[in-house]
Amino acid sequence: MRIKAIGLSWFRGAADPVSLELACKSMVVYGANASGKSSFVDAIEYVLNGGRISHLAHEYSGKRQENAVPNRLKPHGASTKLSIKFCDNSEINTEINEDGSSKSSGVVSSVVGVWDYRRTVLRQGEVVDFIQGTKGDKYSALLPLLGLHPMEVAAENLRQLAKNIESLSGLQQLKAILSQAAAKRKGAFGIMSDKEILEKLEGLHSKYCADKVAKKDALSRCVDLAEALETRIAQLSADHRRYLVLRTAGDLELKGNVDAVRTSSVNLAGAADPLIAQKLSVLEPTEALIDELPAEGEVKCPACGQLVRVDRFREHVKLEFERLREIRETFNQRKVAMGTLCDTVRSLKLNLDKSELKSWRDEIANGKLKECLAHLQGLNADALRTACTEKDLQGIQDKLLPLIDAAGSASVEAPPDAKRLQEDQRVVEAAKSTFEATEQAVEVKRAEALIALISALEQATRDEIRLRSKAVISEISDDIRKMWAILHPLEAIEDVGLYLPADADKAIDIRLKFYGEELDSPRLTLSEGYRNGLGLCIFLAMAKREAENDRPVFLDDVVVSLDRDHRGMIVELLEKYFGGRQIVILTHDRDWYTELRQQLGGGDWAFRALLPYENPKIGIRWSHKVTTFDDARAQLKHRPDAAANDARKIMDVELALIAERLQIRLPYLRFDRNDRRNAHDFLERIVSDGRRCFEKRTEEGQYAIHEDAIEALTNAGRLLVSWANRGSHTVDVALPEAMKLIDACEKAIESFKCATCGRGIGFADAGGPEWTQCQCGEIRWRYGKG
Amino acid sequence: MPNDLDWITAAIKKAQERGATAPDAVWTQVEALLRGRLSEGQLSVLERERTARLLIERMAQAPSKAEEPQ
Numbered sequence: 001m002r003i004k005a006i007g008l009s010w011f012r013g014a015a016d017p018v019s020l021e022l023a024c025k026s027m028v029v030y031g032a033n034a035s036g037k038s039s040f041v042d043a044i045e046y047v048l049n050g051g052r053i054s055h056l057a058h059e060y061s062g063k064r065q066e067n068a069v070p071n072r073l074k075p076h077g078a079s080t081k082l083s084i085k086f087c088d089n090s091e092i093n094t095e096i097n098e099d100g101s102s103k104s105s106g107v108v109s110s111v112v113g114v115w116d117y118r119r120t121v122l123r124q125g126e127v128v129d130f131i132q133g134t135k136g137d138k139y140s141a142l143l144p145l146l147g148l149h150p151m152e153v154a155a156e157n158l159r160q161l162a163k164n165i166e167s168l169s170g171l172q173q174l175k176a177i178l179s180q181a182a183a184k185r186k187g188a189f190g191i192m193s194d195k196e197i198l199e200k201l202e203g204l205h206s207k208y209c210a211d212k213v214a215k216k217d218a219l220s221r222c223v224d225l226a227e228a229l230e231t232r233i234a235q236l237s238a239d240h241r242r243y244l245v246l247r248t249a250g251d252l253e254l255k256g257n258v259d260a261v262r263t264s265s266v267n268l269a270g271a272a273d274p275l276i277a278q279k280l281s282v283l284e285p286t287e288a289l290i291d292e293l294p295a296e297g298e299v300k301c302p303a304c305g306q307l308v309r310v311d312r313f314r315e316h317v318k319l320e321f322e323r324l325r326e327i328r329e330t331f332n333q334r335k336v337a338m339g340t341l342c343d344t345v346r347s348l349k350l351n352l353d354k355s356e357l358k359s360w361r362d363e364i365a366n367g368k369l370k371e372c373l374a375h376l377q378g379l380n381a382d383a384l385r386t387a388c389t390e391k392d393l394q395g396i397q398d399k400l401l402p403l404i405d406a407a408g409s410a411s412v413e414a415p416p417d418a419k420r421l422q423e424d425q426r427v428v429e430a431a432k433s434t435f436e437a438t439e440q441a442v443e444v445k446r447a448e449a450l451i452a453l454i455s456a457l458e459q460a461t462r463d464e465i466r467l468r469s470k471a472v473i474s475e476i477s478d479d480i481r482k483m484w485a486i487l488h489p490l491e492a493i494e495d496v497g498l499y500l501p502a503d504a505d506k507a508i509d510i511r512l513k514f515y516g517e518e519l520d521s522p523r524l525t526l527s528e529g530y531r532n533g534l535g536l537c538i539f540l541a542m543a544k545r546e547a548e549n550d551r552p553v554f555l556d557d558v559v560v561s562l563d564r565d566h567r568g569m570i571v572e573l574l575e576k577y578f579g580g581r582q583i584v585i586l587t588h589d590r591d592w593y594t595e596l597r598q599q600l601g602g603g604d605w606a607f608r609a610l611l612p613y614e615n616p617k618i619g620i621r622w623s624h625k626v627t628t629f630d631d632a633r634a635q636l637k638h639r640p641d642a643a644a645n646d647a648r649k650i651m652d653v654e655l656a657l658i659a660e661r662l663q664i665r666l667p668y669l670r671f672d673r674n675d676r677r678n679a680h681d682f683l684e685r686i687v688s689d690g691r692r693c694f695e696k697r698t699e700e701g702q703y704a705i706h707e708d709a710i711e712a713l714t715n716a717g718r719l720l721v722s723w724a725n726r727g728s729h730t731v732d733v734a735l736p737e738a739m740k741l742i743d744a745c746e747k748a749i750e751s752f753k754c755a756t757c758g759r760g761i762g763f764a765d766a767g768g769p770e771w772t773q774c775q776c777g778e779i780r781w782r783y784g785k786g
Numbered sequence: 787m788p789n790d791l792d793w794i795t796a797a798i799k800k801a802q803e804r805g806a807t808a809p810d811a812v813w814t815q816v817e818a819l820l821r822g823r824l825s826e827g828q829l830s831v832l833e834r835e836r837t838a839r840l841l842i843e844r845m846a847q848a849p850s851k852a853e854e855p856q
Contacts, residue, residue, distance in 0.1 A: 151793060161838055460799075
């Protein structure tokens with residue numbers, strides 16, 4: 001969508017309404033420094049960036065830039081407004097309030113958030129921003145062009161999804177249960193396989209459940225066996241039952257359990273539970289944060305507070321995670337150990353409380369184990385599952401182990417049959433826990449498979465992003481290379497392009513060959529001028545990718561550090577790659593403006609010049625002419641000599657370009673004097689050749705020498721010699737003289753422009769290669785016949 | 787702009803090549819989720835939790851690879 005006009009009212013440098021009338025064409029706008037040309041670009045940025053102008057983002061401009069956006073001398077009651085009119089007759093109108101807030105109407109939604117400022121406007125101060133930005137900045141700048149944002153979002157969603165699945169499936173808890181079951185199995189069956197355990201169960205089933213139908217399901221067999229063994233034990237004599245209870249208590253692995261808790265506590269090495277929880281809660285968002293970090297620079301680790309480089313920070317977060325995972329593993333082991341200890345203490349309590357042991361209890365209650373029994377009675381076994389201090393462990397060791405030893409000693413004489421029943425009962429319990437764990441193992445496997453699946457999908461999505469980024473970046477790099485080759489033909493800097501660094505995600509960098517040597521960054525060697533040229537190529541290559549959208553491109557004083565040779569190639573570059581786009585070039589370089597007028601004059605390009613700025617109350621003003629003689633006129637009042645000198649300088653450039661276009665042959669001068677000819681040299685030859693070559697169509701349709709033009713040129717030449725040179729070397733030029741000189745110069749230049757069609761004399765060939773003419777043929781020039 | 791369906795299919799194929807195995811029922815769920823929702827925008831916390839639960843349920847209901855009819 002092309003722009004028809006940009007209107008400003010008390011916005012930035014503007015006072016009363018002023019409009020940049022583009023009329024949907026490309027345009028070169030000339031304006032001396034501070035004439036207000038960038039105010040039009042500011043208006044575009046203000047609209048595209050939601051009321052923010054980046055070069056005004058500083059502490060003095062105010063929260064909403066209210067101290068900088070409106071003209072500071074805006075009279076009371078006047079409004080700060082801007083409007084952008086598009087070629088389809090739609091428009092955006094914005095009014096900015098005193099406090100900096102604004103209200104927009106019109107087709108805001110089809111522009112704001114759709115047009116990317118970074119691919120619409122390039123300002124002088126932004127030319128090298130891309131080159132000097134971090135790898136992450138470059139990636140962010142290119143991301144919208146890659147068109148991969150939805151994939152980035154999908155990858156992030158998958159990452160979060162995997163984490164949710166881990167927590168919702170209770171994976172860690174299930175693993176802890178499995179670990180307990182594995183320990184039980186090892187204790188009861190050693191390295192026996194499932195098949196061997198089943199065979200053992202089968203044997204026991206035949207022995208104790210001969211009256212029952214053998215069930216295939218292992219767990220059901222365990223249930224049958226447990227019931228049968230319980231019944232048999234209940235049928236034993238009271239004495240035998242007492243022995244068994246004591247034996248059960250005596251066999252408890254309490255010491256081993258206490259040791260396990262102690263070992264795991266030592267392994268935790270002071271890493272307390274709250275600390276783990278706190279670190280994990282900080283690290284989890286940090287993991288998401290590192291995706292958003294730039295590729296370079298420093299960042300403060302939110303988990304530990306250290307200042308670290310971004311690349312090291314990523315590594316640091318990874319290591320922190322690894323470390324915490326290890327701690328969490330140890331933490332889980334400790335939890336398992338505490339759970340086992342709790343179960344053992346409960347079992348001890350349960351067994352020693354049994355009625356069968358009443359007489360035994362009474363006996364020890366009167367002896368030296370009285371305190372031990374009291375300690376057991378007062379102990380809250382369940383509390384040990386969540387918290388177990390060294391004091392608790394010491395108490396268990398000192399008070400409960402003697403009880404177990406006493407029970408063990410008292411059960412030594414248990415009859416073999418009863419012992420057998422009890423051993424078989426333990427085997428059945430261990431088998432039951434083993435087969436129950438099989439189901440939990442399936443759940444763990446499922447959760448792990450699901451997490452692996454989602455993680456693999458995330459990785460595959462990230463691979464796909466990388467692959468596609470490479471393809472797009474390769475296309476943009478090709479354009480950068482081609483554009484660079486136009487600006488810098490036959491120079492020793494080549495293969496300029498973007499690449500994805502292998503060692504970082506979400507990062508893009510620039511590389512090039514410098515005298516045959518590959519360099520990782522243009523910042524290593526390129527001069528300021530070359531960096532600017534490269535910055536321009538990168539911007540244009542990115543803007544070109546949106547060519548199908550036909551959005552305008554604004555180039556605001558971007559060639560300031562390019563020399564004349566390189567600057568001159570920009571037109572070729574724009575014509576080749578942006579032929580169909582609306583380009584707005586704003587420049588304070590009068591010579592370049594004049595060159596562009598000569599090179600691009602006609603066709604889709606228009607030219608406007610701003611008057612020098614006087615004061616904020618007068619604001620931005622347009623010159624009525626496309627030439628820059630108004631710059632000279634602006635100095636008439638105070639510095640007529642400078643005005644005359646300016647007129648001469650304008651003529652130096654204008655006439656050199658005209659002479660080149662008209663193929664005027666000038667005598668060869670020694671060395672670089674050829675490049676330092678002045679207006680008078682050109683005028684002398686143009687007038688001399690013009691008497692034979694410069695023709696105008698008569699009323700009869702014939703051509704005759706264009707006498708008016710010859711006279712204007714001669715007059716300008718005469719005044720340049722007498723007054724302009726005086727203006728250059730002395731200050732002895734009076735105001736009327738300077739005024740007359742400027743008018744004469746302007747008239748001389750205007751004589752090459754057709755009064756009928758408005759085109760210059762070099763606009764078109766006229767009936768063969770010998771002649772060049774304006775568009776309508778009213779005036780023409782015969783090449784090479786001087 | 788790359789074709790979304792293409793990249794989702796490519797991503798699933800790549801995940802399978804990496805050895806990410808899951809019953810077909812879960813693949814179908816994940817694929818539907820990717821096509822329908824993931825690419826539209828960031829899922830909310832609740833939505834992600836709901837999706838995770840849904841996948842866990844489907845995984846539990848689906849026969850394991852060994853149990854699937856050949």
